Amino acid sequence: MELGETTLIIALLLTVYALIAHIIGIWKKKKELIDSGRIAIIGIAILTTTASIWLFNLFINRNFQYEYVALYSSLDLPMIYTISAFWAGADGSLLLWAWLISIYIAVIAVRGKSYDNLMKHAMVIILVTLSYFFYMLLTVSRPFRMLDFMPVDGNGLNPLLQDPGMLFHPTTLFWGYAGVLIPFALMIAGIYLADDTWTYRARRWALWAWLGLALGNMFGSWWAYTVLNWGGFWGWDPVENASFLPWLTLTAFYHSTMITERKGGMKFWNILLILFTWELTVYGTLLTRSGIIASVHTFGQSVTAPYYINYMIVILAATLALVAWKYNTIKSKKVLESFVSREGSFLFNNWIFIASTVSVLWGTTYPLLSEAFRGYKVMVGPSFYNQVNVPLGIALLFLMAICPLIAWRKASVSHLKRNFAKPLAIAGIAMVIAFAIGIRDFYALFVAVAGSVLVVSTHVLDFSRIVNKQKKLEDAGTMKNISKAFWNNRRTLGGYMCHIAILMIIVSATGAVVYEKSQTFNMRVGGTYTVGDYDFKLTNIDQYPQDNRDVQAAYFDVYKNGEIILAKATALMYHYAKQDNINVKPMAYTVGIDDLYFSAQAITADGATVKLKVMPLMFLMWLGGFHVLILGILICLSAVVPIRRKITSDDININQTIKKSTTENIHDI
Incomplete structure (x- = not known):
């Protein structure tokens, strides 16, 4: 049997075993079963790592008998992009997601001190999800499916994905996606056990996942800025938004937990925020990998959409049912005595993030709704997002200014x-x-x-x-x-x-x-053209082969106040013969506080049509x-911050713990 699928089959069996061992071990209070389940978790990580290394090996050796390898690589594809083709499609991306989850839970399993009753129950939720992912990898999303013949060559990678950003943007996003599952599982376990400490336990994992999502969005922004030929860093593309949505709700959650820690409030907020963060994470993967939305970011059609949708529906229904069942145990203290207070600022902060999430989610989903009810897709443009989110961003900015100095309770x-x-x-x-x-x-x-x-x-x-x-x-x-x-x-x-x-x-x-200044010129070699305070002189045109493409290059010298400040700046165009595709490769150079941006629209033997931009302060973004x-x-x-207090119905214990926490030398945001 094929090595990759064999390891995934064993990984699925071990995952089911670990799940059953945890359920029975918790029910019967048998530590030895729990311990065997933890050993199985380590085995799952080893097997998933083996399967992932095997897929890397197939790409590196260009084994085109595997359908996934044939779809996303070719003989002429440079090695760096051959490696990144691992996650170019839905099948490899799901394997990457499962791989990262397996590594995370293996880390949890070997840390004995933190593997308490709450974590045991949370692991059940994680193992259910991981079992489902392995099932998909073995049925509808098979990266190790083999063809009946050996193709001479593969299809190759989409030229837009042949960029260093392909190494970092998807991987950091899935680092965040995998990390979000841990707080979600802790939340479910906390509700079931009526254990409020889940919030504290989830915070560090939420922060780790937030870092992955933040980096993923930043790498995506840089990728758009230096690859896509529209000269911007964020275009409110539907699939671009998909990775932004869970970042918004996770940011709100992290701020909300501070009120829970300090005041014992906003517990229901925390539950909803983590639930929606995980749902939006799966939704983002659905949009990115299913092809149901037209976008430069979708990497091919897939049959996995119904499986993600069914998972989302089941998770949402089960969580809401659990919340309804345990509603009486989810008691938050009333913390808002005045809107002019630190507590009030956190509440406003959450409302801003939720408003932004709703607006972006609506704009992203509307094309699907319009197609379902009207028979055709109506895309939502950037103007809609800007009209809603720019005012919200300004409000958030001034809230950031107020929060550090405003008093608790009432100012x-x-x-x-x-x-x-x-x-x-x-x-x-x-x-x-x-x-x-x-x-x-x-x-x-x-x-x-x-x-x-x-x-x-x-x-x-x-x-x-x-x-x-x-x-x-x-x-x-x-x-x-x-x-x-x-x-x-x-x-x-x-x-x-x-x-x-x-x-x-x-x-x-x-x-x-x-303050962007932009102009498009039909330029001749030797000619000088002015944008803002800069003079751009087209000095040379060249053409040469590079890896699997032919490159056309226009070279510029840039002057300011008569002095040369940048030599041999380039505007590039790539021709990929295999895909018969021509791509523009924008180039940006930082000079002082300005970015000088070159985007070739056409290059001929004696001239070029080039869009030139002067964009101030872009360096601050990166x-x-x-x-x-x-x-x-x-x-x-x-910073390892101990759990300051556990909220219970015993007001005496609450007051004692609060008094103890105020003596600690920790100053909350």
């Missing part, structure tokens, strides 16, 4: 004046200076200037207060006070770094959209999304 007028006078004054001064130097656009003035300065000011002011508290505890010198304050509050300050990263992305998007954001998340993950 008095004197408190607001004392805390926000300086940040508002600084933001006002920044606006006056910006207006004086010529920044008159509303979004640039109020978002990029006032909003960003206000956010930075409040975050810096709050950090200074944390340092002052540390100084009162132990004055060990300025640098030691700062380092100790940072270390003792790194979860908060890591969160602040994430806020700054999001701010950098917002400012970058505002600068690029508002600096914030790929550096500051990652560092902030890693700092948050480094």
